[in-house]
Amino acid sequence: MKELVFVDTCANQARYRLRVPDAMKTWKLESFLDYMGRNQNEALEQAYLPKPAATFEHEIFRQLVSAPAASLNHPLKFSQYGTTLEADDSIDLSNPSNEVFLDRRFDSGGLNCESLSLKKRNRRNFEDCAEHIVPIFDTLFDFERFPIETRDGRRVASVGELTHVFGSDLDEANQVRFLYRVSRIIHGAPFENISKILVDKQLRGGLAMWENILGGFGGVCSEKTLALKFVCDSLGIQNSPVFGSTGRIPRDIEKRLTRYVESEGEEKLDVWIQHHLLKIEIGERSVLIDATNGNIPFTFLFDADAALRVRCGMRARMVYRVERMHLTEVSDLAGDIMLTISEFHVPDLHFQFMFQHGLGLHISENAYLGVYFDWGGERSALMQNYYSRAARRLRLPYPRFVHAANMSSVPDENLSRLLNEVLQALRARYEKREYTGDFTFVIQPLTSDRWRAPHVSRAAKGLLWPGKENS
Amino acid sequence: MSSMGDNNPSLTYAKEVPGAECLFMPPDLEEYKDDPWDIRISIGDAPLDEAYYFTVDDPSASSLTIRDLLEKHALNPELAIRLDVEHYPELPFLQEELIQYYTSSQKGSLQLDIYVNHSGMGPVHLHERAERRMSVCRYEDGSLDYRVLDLVFHAVVADPNTFILARRQETYRQLFLLLLLGHFQSQGDKTCATFFSHKAVREALKGVGARREHEDLEKTLGDLRRASHVEHSTPGADLKITPSGQTQIDALRQEAMSLSERFDPFAAISIAPPALGVPNGFDVRAQMMEYEGLDVERAIMLKIIHDIRGELFDDQWYEKFKDLLGFDDVRNALAFKTNFSVEVLDQLKTLGGGAQ
Numbered sequence: 001m002k003e004l005v006f007v008d009t010c011a012n013q014a015r016y017r018l019r020v021p022d023a024m025k026t027w028k029l030e031s032f033l034d035y036m037g038r039n040q041n042e043a044l045e046q047a048y049l050p051k052p053a054a055t056f057e058h059e060i061f062r063q064l065v066s067a068p069a070a071s072l073n074h075p076l077k078f079s080q081y082g083t084t085l086e087a088d089d090s091i092d093l094s095n096p097s098n099e100v101f102l103d104r105r106f107d108s109g110g111l112n113c114e115s116l117s118l119k120k121r122n123r124r125n126f127e128d129c130a131e132h133i134v135p136i137f138d139t140l141f142d143f144e145r146f147p148i149e150t151r152d153g154r155r156v157a158s159v160g161e162l163t164h165v166f167g168s169d170l171d172e173a174n175q176v177r178f179l180y181r182v183s184r185i186i187h188g189a190p191f192e193n194i195s196k197i198l199v200d201k202q203l204r205g206g207l208a209m210w211e212n213i214l215g216g217f218g219g220v221c222s223e224k225t226l227a228l229k230f231v232c233d234s235l236g237i238q239n240s241p242v243f244g245s246t247g248r249i250p251r252d253i254e255k256r257l258t259r260y261v262e263s264e265g266e267e268k269l270d271v272w273i274q275h276h277l278l279k280i281e282i283g284e285r286s287v288l289i290d291a292t293n294g295n296i297p298f299t300f301l302f303d304a305d306a307a308l309r310v311r312c313g314m315r316a317r318m319v320y321r322v323e324r325m326h327l328t329e330v331s332d333l334a335g336d337i338m339l340t341i342s343e344f345h346v347p348d349l350h351f352q353f354m355f356q357h358g359l360g361l362h363i364s365e366n367a368y369l370g371v372y373f374d375w376g377g378e379r380s381a382l383m384q385n386y387y388s389r390a391a392r393r394l395r396l397p398y399p400r401f402v403h404a405a406n407m408s409s410v411p412d413e414n415l416s417r418l419l420n421e422v423l424q425a426l427r428a429r430y431e432k433r434e435y436t437g438d439f440t441f442v443i444q445p446l447t448s449d450r451w452r453a454p455h456v457s458r459a460a461k462g463l464l465w466p467g468k469e470n471s
Numbered sequence: 472m473s474s475m476g477d478n479n480p481s482l483t484y485a486k487e488v489p490g491a492e493c494l495f496m497p498p499d500l501e502e503y504k505d506d507p508w509d510i511r512i513s514i515g516d517a518p519l520d521e522a523y524y525f526t527v528d529d530p531s532a533s534s535l536t537i538r539d540l541l542e543k544h545a546l547n548p549e550l551a552i553r554l555d556v557e558h559y560p561e562l563p564f565l566q567e568e569l570i571q572y573y574t575s576s577q578k579g580s581l582q583l584d585i586y587v588n589h590s591g592m593g594p595v596h597l598h599e600r601a602e603r604r605m606s607v608c609r610y611e612d613g614s615l616d617y618r619v620l621d622l623v624f625h626a627v628v629a630d631p632n633t634f635i636l637a638r639r640q641e642t643y644r645q646l647f648l649l650l651l652l653g654h655f656q657s658q659g660d661k662t663c664a665t666f667f668s669h670k671a672v673r674e675a676l677k678g679v680g681a682r683r684e685h686e687d688l689e690k691t692l693g694d695l696r697r698a699s700h701v702e703h704s705t706p707g708a709d710l711k712i713t714p715s716g717q718t719q720i721d722a723l724r725q726e727a728m729s730l731s732e733r734f735d736p737f738a739a740i741s742i743a744p745p746a747l748g749v750p751n752g753f754d755v756r757a758q759m760m761e762y763e764g765l766d767v768e769r770a771i772m773l774k775i776i777h778d779i780r781g782e783l784f785d786d787q788w789y790e791k792f793k794d795l796l797g798f799d800d801v802r803n804a805l806a807f808k809t810n811f812s813v814e815v816l817d818q819l820k821t822l823g824g825g826a827q
Contacts, residue, residue, distance in 0.1 A: 297564070305560075312560040315521050322520040376814070381743035384811050388742075388753060395516040400810035440812070448626075449515030453568035455561060 003097040004050065006061065006078075010104050011347045012202045016061035017053035024049065026090035029078060033087070036065040039128040055132050056207045059125050064104070064344075069115035071344050072261055072337070073104040105264075113258055118336040122233035125207045126163075133207065134160045136214050137231075146181050148174050159235075166235045173463040175282045180300060180464055182231050183291045189218030191294035192362040193354050194369075194418070197425045202349040203342045206230025220353055221292040222276045222342055228291060229278060229339075237280055241335025242288065242310060242327050244275025249328035257337040265345070273338060274357075275316075275325055279306060287460070294318050294363040295446075298454035305457040318359065319368045319444065320390045351430060361422065361441070365452075368444040371426070374403060375437025387442050399444040484588045484623045488519045491610045493621065495589040500605055500618065505530050508605075508618035510545040512569055513588070515625050523565040524555065533605060533620070537585070538597035540620065546570050572624055581626055588621035595622075640795055643772050644691045646723065647783075647792055649700060650776050652712055653720035654784045667710065671789045676710070687793060727777030730770055734759055736823040742811060745818040755819065757808040762816050767808070771801045 001019040004027075008014045020027070027050070035048045039062070040055065052058030068075050078085040079101045080092060091100055126133060137159040148156040150169040156162050166175065195217035196202065204212055204219055209227035212219065219227070225241075232239040243249050250256065250271060260269040277290045277299075288306035290299035296316050301309055313326045342349055353359045360370030372383050380401075387399045402410055402419060410416040419441055426439050456464075487493060507530065513522035525545040527533075532540065544550060546569055554562040576583035584594035587604045595604060606621045655666050666672060675689035692710065695701045700716030712720070737759045739752035746752075760767045775797040776783060783791050811819075 297561075308556055308560045312557055314561060315559070317518065317521055322518050378743065380812060380814055381745065384815060385741070385743040388809060388811070392753075394518065395807075397807055398809040401812045403812065406813055443810075447516060449517045451514060451517070451521065451565060451568060453564060453571065455564040 004093060005099050007099055007101050009101050011345045016057060018050045019053055020050045020093055024093050026093055028090045029085045030087045032091060036062050055129060056211055059129055059207060060205060063121060068104060070121055072111055072116060072340050077103045111261055111264055113261055113333060113337060116336050116340060118339060119233045122206055122230045126234035129207060133210060134158060136210050140185050140214060141181055148178050163235055172283055176460060176463045183228060183289050183300060186224045186227050186291040187293050187298045189213045190362060190364060192218050193350055193359060194361050194422060196350040197422055200429050205343050220359060222339060224291050225276045225278055226339055228289060232280060239278050239280045240332055242277045242279055242329050243273045244325040244327050245273055246323050246325060247272060248326055254331045254334040257334050261337055295450060297451060300456045300460055302457040302459045318363055367446055370442040371439050373437055374440035391444060396447055397445040399442045401440055401442055403440040404438060483591050484586050486519050486588050488608060491608050493589050493606050493608045495606045497607050500607060503618040506618060510540060510620045512622045512624055523562060523569060533602040534600060536598050537595060537601055540601055541573060546573055572626055584625040584627060586623040586625060588623050643795060643798060645694055646773060647776055648691050648695060649720050650723055651784050651788060654780055669789060727773050730774045737819060740819055742815050745822060747822050753809055755809045755811060757804050768801055768805060771804050775800055
């Protein structure tokens, strides 16, 4: 098999790979578009020979091609060897690896948000990939150890089954129990940017996030929210977005976001949305869930507690600084726009998370792994000084600074290998030429001096662990 | 300096609220006697701006004990309804967490030391009255000015490496004793009579059957005897330092002095730009020692014993030997060792004369 790679020339610069038989020398674009309009089983039934290199990545690509407006894109244009391909043209497959460039900017009309519905996109992704995603869910959710029962006492064995019974045959306690389990798994996944850097991915959507979580990785708050939203949308659980920011979120945020999209980024969006979480409806009940992790406590709040938290905000300390975050409930459209532009339209978002937002590569209870640009001399000293002073202020153990020349000094072999891979990835992918230096990692051990207990409403405890609501 | 596993007598807290000044027992405390006041509880070194607050409306309640204030006010779940959730909606959850700490400590399943921020003192006792431990917190912009009992909860976690720790302590006790003998000898006490006349030594020298409380000393003396650093001149007589022991003592002293000479210049440095002798600078001595390939823990221990020998080797030397005074400082130094890069260390080394 040889490779056919579609290289997105826009914002996220994603690469979508297909494997095509060696004997295939060309592929008519019209036929390719027909292939992309079918899910993977249908394509097989139609005897299409190319196969996706990665199932979930292919689903994103399929939706981009077949329903571009659903992710705020124009219809795609394909080009090869500098020539735009029309429906009658063929993709040349004569090389062992063949590249086709795709552009989603060209169009006669402007963009609008009418076709945008993350709920529909998630639902479609779930249905088209059920045979791949359901086993991942079942492995992670482990229904043996964390049982979910229908009203008539029957144990649910799979998420596939849950899609039919969630709203109808589960009582409130079992619905809440499932939601809690899902949220805990997401919270337990690391708060990290490493897995994005290694494969040059800006932001993972819900489908891809679950594959990543199964692989032991995680993501940042918006990715974790996407993962939770994916499960909710797949099971038909009502959910709505909540934004967080140290500044106030304006009342007309939806209008501003819509204008931003319709102007295709020309109109500035003067709002910094720093945090994204979900409010979920279970029957008459609202549940506010924050499964971000990092150093943000797990939050699972019912009704009045949820309303209070949204009204009064939260204090959050990721590493060095405590920030007061205002929370605002926003419309589904506003949430969908934010998550969609993050996934498809903001160039180098993963680097923004790491450098501008200061989230670094990884934050856990035990350590913060940061990275900074280092061009030696005074710059090295200034940065080491900055991190060391921050550590001393909080009486944290002093950080360790690791770069190419002292990588071998990292005692943990796995960590050393990982850092080396990240360093190579950063060197290869961070293309801002104003930074002529290299990268230095800062490993900041974190002490146990922090608030740890999850914020779970008493009423939730009563449903999750009957009789323990006061403990 | 905080989570070292033992009750650390040198541990104190002086955490600040950004934009405010916290004063422990200021002279004008009396002026606040008719105002409601706060009990603030933070965890270890966690910043105060994420602390738990409980407002006590009754000004005279400051005459209660800390135990009463915790149990009847700040950590009383029935009063959670009075928490300022409009400003800090997470307070009920913080209260739950603190109650768990407190309850576990009352049951004996967790050692919880409670400090008073800015007091400069070790842990407080629960029976102490709050009025003797009060602070005032004043915001620089004048927006807030209040009396506060500023408590810091420090939960002590047991050290899992107790076996390794015990082995290291044995080694350092030998070191301690050799330098102690050398010290007494250098004071003109040729036979170290001061040492051997100590009750603990006499007990320890009796060997089997000696009081258990002196078994550490008995063991260390036995180790020194087996290493031929001390010996009996005649059976049953006092021990005396052998020529080999004397050589060892001299070598330890020499080593300690050399460590001071080489590494003290790095006790207060800045790195941007690199400079030595900077007030309130970073202490990179431990990292420099590591960089030079030394056994850092042993080097620091030796240096501490030698540097404060005047304090250690007095009439109370036995208690200090038993507690291995200084070892906490060594562990703190290692836990908070700097980790500057080789380039920075090289520059500092050049400034410091090469740390040969």
